[in-house]
Amino acid sequence: MKQFFSFIRKEFSHVFRDRKTLLMLFGVPVVQIVLFGFALTNEIKNSNIVIVDNAKDMASQQIITKLASTQYFKINKALLSSSQIDDAFKSGDIKLAIVFPENFYNDLLHTNKAQIQIIADASDPNTGNTLTNYVTSVVADYQAQLNATIKAPEQINLDTRMLYNPDLKGAPNFVPGVIAMVMLLVCVMMTSISIVREKELGTMEVLLVSPFKPIYVILAKAVPYLVLSLINLTVILLLSYFALDLPIRGSLILLYAESILYIVTCLALGLLVSTGAKSQYGAMTISLVGMMLPTLMLSGYMFPIENMPLVLRILSNIVPAKWFYIIIKDVMLKGLDITYIWKETLILFGMAMFFLMLSLRNFKTRLE
Amino acid sequence: METVIRTKDLTKRFGDFVAVDKITFEVQKGEIFGFLGANGAGKTTAMRMLCGLSRPTSGEAMVAGIDVYHKPEDIKKNIGYMSQKFSLYEDLTVLENIKFYAGIYGLTDKQIKDKSDELVEKLGLQSQAKVLVKLLPLGWRQKLAFSVAIVHEPKVVFLDEPTGGVDPSTRKQFWDMIYDASERGITIFVTTHYLDEAEYCDRICIMVDGKIKALDTPFQLKQNFKADNITEVFYQLARTAKRGDD
Known part of the structure; x- marks a missing residue:
């Protein structure tokens, strides 16, 4: 046990001596949170939209007033033909069009079903998606008010995706994303580099000749990065709580437990990378291209998975960050408990075990 | 005399390639045993088997009675x-390196402290104990690496080409440290391709194509091969090699 502590102390010395890496470890998440939170937010304000109100009744007017009262839209009311809408989109004047059919309120009252057509400029899918979500959530809000006063349940066709983000803030979605990314960075890249460095320096051989068991080498390598990741997680959570006013709705213990599970998965991946890489540079490249990139693309954090082609949707299932991203969003933003996320947890657990077995086996065969 | 290393027909194959071919030798306690050979002759593979880094394919081997x-x-x-x-950690200080290696060999806190004080003093590194290893000249690093390798007072120490890239005067100092360790009863097993260094060994073993071609004291070898120095002996033997320099 004492030998183990000597090793861990040494690992921490490595980390703390390397100022640049340390700055990257703690600087990157802070910068990301601040940037995303204040500057690069994917909230879209004052977008030009056009409303084609064929109904001109009470319901349509109320919805338009609601839309106008948000800061997201600059509303142009016009009665345009569909070809005129087309032109407006093509010239880039408008990002979104909302069309109320004739007899909108009537339909709503008597058939209990009414439709609003939303046309979005999807040349920038994120903007289109975000704006559409804004509109749907305003309509949903209106519907909720309506159903509170009128007995008969009335339906306006809508998407309830923004249900858990009623303030339409951008922050809730990227904080879990940043957490997933940073942990991947720390655990996969840092761990693999630190193991490969021992091989490059020749110190790995010396360690293997010593009575210190190879499995302890791995464990001792993992502990500091586990600790660093947890510190990082805490920093991110504090920052998003105090700087971005983002509440943590679920249980903190569950949040940390799930994070540890994800960290273990990442550590196993890091070990796997280290068995395949011959140089520190190679380890970094594999981590960045082979791990970071798919995570960035397929975890659902940057691009919505449901909008992807089928192949990518299937592929996204093997990205651990996807599951962690779902879990952490559910716990942090929706405040759900384990009974809602046990499936995702189980999948992540399975992945952790699988990668751990695989990398340990590879590590052993590499020693021979 | 106590036999510290004993091998009999020790062999290592990689597929069809026989890296080490039935080598048999014994090394006595406190002896400085030189292992010579061109690149690819199999000396590193032989050493790795004795260190437990690589499993022999066949034959017997015993190290420190085990x-x-x-x-x-x-x-x-x-x-x-x-x-x-x-094999030192360049981003750790001299003292930290000593303490780390002493630590993973399971020395007690007191032993670690005594040992690191002793080593720092012996190496004359008192003023540099807290200096990062990467700032030390190569010669000092080499001496420190050797001191660290015997920090736990092992029965045998294996040195794999320990004097590469170091100037001759520093190499001489390094050999003084080796003699010192040998007098304390530590057996030295050293591979080298500096042939002049081979003269410093008590006995040398010359490997060609995975086989032992000569094994004796430097004096006796020179007599047997009617040579002025070990370099000549080596080239006489190396000429018979069939394997390329790989």
Whole structure:
């Protein structure tokens, strides 16, 4: 046990001596949170939209007033033909069009079903998606008010995706994303580099000749990065709580437990990378291209998975960050408990075990 | 005399390639045993088998009284190892390196403290104990790497080409340290391709194509081969090699 502590102390010395890496470890998440939170937010304000109100009744007017009262839209009311809408989109004047059919309120009252057509400029899918979500959530809000006063349940066709983000803030979605990314960075890249460095320096051989068991080498390598990741997680959570006013709705213990599970998965991946890489540079490249990139693309954090082609949707299932991203969003933003996320947890657990077995086996065969 | 290393027909194959071909030798306690050979002659492979880094294909080997097949883990406590890269952590200080290696060999806190004080003093590094290893000249690193390899007072220390890239005067100092360790009863097993250095060994073993071609004291070898120095002996033998320089 004492030998183990000597090793861990040494690992921490490595980390703390390397100022640049340390700055990257703690600087990157802070910068990301601040940037995303204040500057690069994917909230879209004052977008030009056009409303084609064929109904001109009470319901349509109320919805338009609601839309106008948000800061997201600059509303142009016009009665345009569909070809005129087309032109407006093509010239880039408008990002979104909302069309109320004739007899909108009537339909709503008597058939209990009414439709609003939303046309979005999807040349920038994120903007289109975000704006559409804004509109749907305003309509949903209106519907909720309506159903509170009128007995008969009335339906306006809508998407309830923004249900858990009623303030339409951008922050809730990227904080879990940043957490997933940073942990991947720390655990996969840092761990693999630190193991490969021992091989490059020749110190790995010396360690293997010593009575210190190879499995302890791995464990001792993992502990500091586990600790660093947890510190990082805490920093991110504090920052998003105090700087971005983002509440943590679920249980903190569950949040940390799930994070540890994800960290273990990442550590196993890091070990796997280290068995395949011959140089520190190679380890970094594999981590960045082979791990970071798919995570960035397929975890659902940057691009919505449901909008992807089928192949990518299937592929996204093997990205651990996807599951962690779902879990952490559910716990942090929706405040759900384990009974809602046990499936995702189980999948992540399975992945952790699988990668751990695989990398340990590879590590052993590499020693021979 | 106590036999510290004994091998009989020790062999290592990689597929069809026989890296080490039935080598048999014995090394006595406190002896400085030189292992010579061109690149690819199999000396590193032989050494790795004795260190427990590689499993022999066949044959027998015993190190520090322990069989390499059955209890390789027990051997590890009794041997030290220094690789040709000097294997120190460059971003740690001199003292931290000593403490780390002493630590993973399971020395007690008091032993670690005494040992590191002793080593720093012996190496004359008092003023540099808290200096990062990467700032030390190569010669000092080499001496430190050797000191660290024997920090736990092993029965045998394996040195894999320990003097690469170091100037002759520093090499001389390094050999003084080796003699010192040998007098304390530590057996030295050293591979080198500096042939002049081979003269410093008590006995040398010359490997060609995985086989032992000569094994004797430097004096006796020179007599047998009617040569003025070991370099000549080596080239006489090396000429017979069939394997390329790889």
